[in-house]
Amino acid sequence: MEMKITHPIPKDPSRPIVITGPCSAETEEQVMKTAQMIADHDIKIDLFRAGIWKPRTRPNNFEGIGFEGLQWLKKVKDTYGFPVTTEVANTQHVFEALKAGIDVLWLGARTTVNPFSVQEVADALKGVDIPVFIKNPINPDLQLWRGAIERIYNAGITKIGVVHRGFSKFGDTIYRNVPQWQIPIELKRNFPDLMMIVDSSHICGNRDLLFEVSQTALDLNYDGVMLESHCDPTNAWSDAKQQVTPFDLKEQILDRLVVRKTGANDPDFQEDIEELRSRIDGLDKEIMQLLGNRLKVAEQIGLYKKKNNIAILQQSRWNEIIDKAMEQAEPMGLSKEFVSKFLKAVHQESINHQEKIMLGESSVKKV
Ligand code: PEP
Ligand code: MN
Numbered sequence: 001m002e003m004k005i006t007h008p009i010p011k012d013p014s015r016p017i018v019i020t021g022p023c024s025a026e027t028e029e030q031v032m033k034t035a036q037m038i039a040d041h042d043i044k045i046d047l048f049r050a051g052i053w054k055p056r057t058r059p060n061n062f063e064g065i066g067f068e069g070l071q072w073l074k075k076v077k078d079t080y081g082f083p084v085t086t087e088v089a090n091t092q093h094v095f096e097a098l099k100a101g102i103d104v105l106w107l108g109a110r111t112t113v114n115p116f117s118v119q120e121v122a123d124a125l126k127g128v129d130i131p132v133f134i135k136n137p138i139n140p141d142l143q144l145w146r147g148a149i150e151r152i153y154n155a156g157i158t159k160i161g162v163v164h165r166g167f168s169k170f171g172d173t174i175y176r177n178v179p180q181w182q183i184p185i186e187l188k189r190n191f192p193d194l195m196m197i198v199d200s201s202h203i204c205g206n207r208d209l210l211f212e213v214s215q216t217a218l219d220l221n222y223d224g225v226m227l228e229s230h231c232d233p234t235n236a237w238s239d240a241k242q243q244v245t246p247f248d249l250k251e252q253i254l255d256r257l258v259v260r261k262t263g264a265n266d267p268d269f270q271e272d273i274e275e276l277r278s279r280i281d282g283l284d285k286e287i288m289q290l291l292g293n294r295l296k297v298a299e300q301i302g303l304y305k306k307k308n309n310i311a312i313l314q315q316s317r318w319n320e321i322i323d324k325a326m327e328q329a330e331p332m333g334l335s336k337e338f339v340s341k342f343l344k345a346v347h348q349e350s351i352n353h354q355e356k357i358m359l360g361e362s363s364v365k366k367v
Pocket of ligand 1: 054
């Protein structure tokens with residue numbers, strides 16, 4: 001199916017799209033004061049955001065002010081001229097938001113994860129012409145993200161963008177939600193014209209990494225940033241650790257962000273990059289050949305193990321491989337984390353092939 005998706009909001013190519021405002025609308029004063037601070041610092045924003053209905057992981061946290069907050073967003077729009085956006089998760093949210101004249105809607109990560117909810121929102125949007133941003137699902141499932149885009153598109157919405165807010169994790173990482181950049185990059189390969197925004201606030205979960213993550217996204221050709229800002233961040237009713245004042249948003253993040261050229265127009269640059277890219281292609285081919293050779297040797301070991309009735313996994317041998325590789329990795333400038341992940345994947349592939357051999361499905365030619 002050919003999809004004709006267009007940008008949900010216009011883009012000025014000289015600067016990133018900026019969507020900002022508090023995590024949640026708490027009081028009329030808090031919403032208006034935040035908007036006023038944005039205006040006072042002359043921050044160029046494309047959308048003012050605030051959550052009206054908040055999907056909280058556990059009960060008894062602030063679950064949003066509800067529909068009365070929509071009027072405060074309207075007041076922001078009337079007073080400062082900022083188009084406004086909020087999250088919708090069911091039919092009633094859509095109905096109330098449309099009634100209040102909200103300019104742009106977004107689907108949150110906990111909605112995208114559930115096709116029933118996405119379909120409910122899509123059905124409520126039938127016949128309506130409103131731009132919609134779709135956040136990634138909380139779990140790293142590209143197909144769910146695609147599915148949500150398709151459901152909203154099938155309802156007749158064509159102005160669609162996506163917001164990358166990171167994926168749930170298990171165990172310790174520096175992020176609240178791990179970015180897994182390869183997933184949005186793959187999505188962009190499927191939908192090349194899709195407007196892509198990074199929500200650094202929910203990826204980071206704290207103020208410290210916001211600039212770094214936002215810059216990484218721009219270096220990956222994202223169109224802009226969604227960053228939570230609040231007139232009094234430390235006392236925010238939700239997501240206090242990750243919100244910044246409008247002043248810090250400008251000084252610490254927006255003014256420091258660099259939009260790099262895509263480079264398409266400069267012939268010298270183009271030639272240099274082409275040469276470097278062909279070197280990368282050549283190296284990738286060599287890596288594939290080497291991996292193929294490695295696998296053939298592993299298969300021969302598998303045959304030998306089968307003949308001698310030896311178990312596939314030899315823990316001491318595996319430890320030896322990892323230790324040796326770690327030693328070699330460091331002077332090459334490769335991180336231990338990468339080498340360990342890479343070798344685990346290579347090792348798993350060898351085990352899979354050796355298992356097939358044990359089961360008698362050998363693809364190894366007799367030597
Ligand atoms: C939010 O934007 O405040 C929010 C709840 O985000 P997410 O759906 O990404 O968790
Ligand atoms: Mn939030």
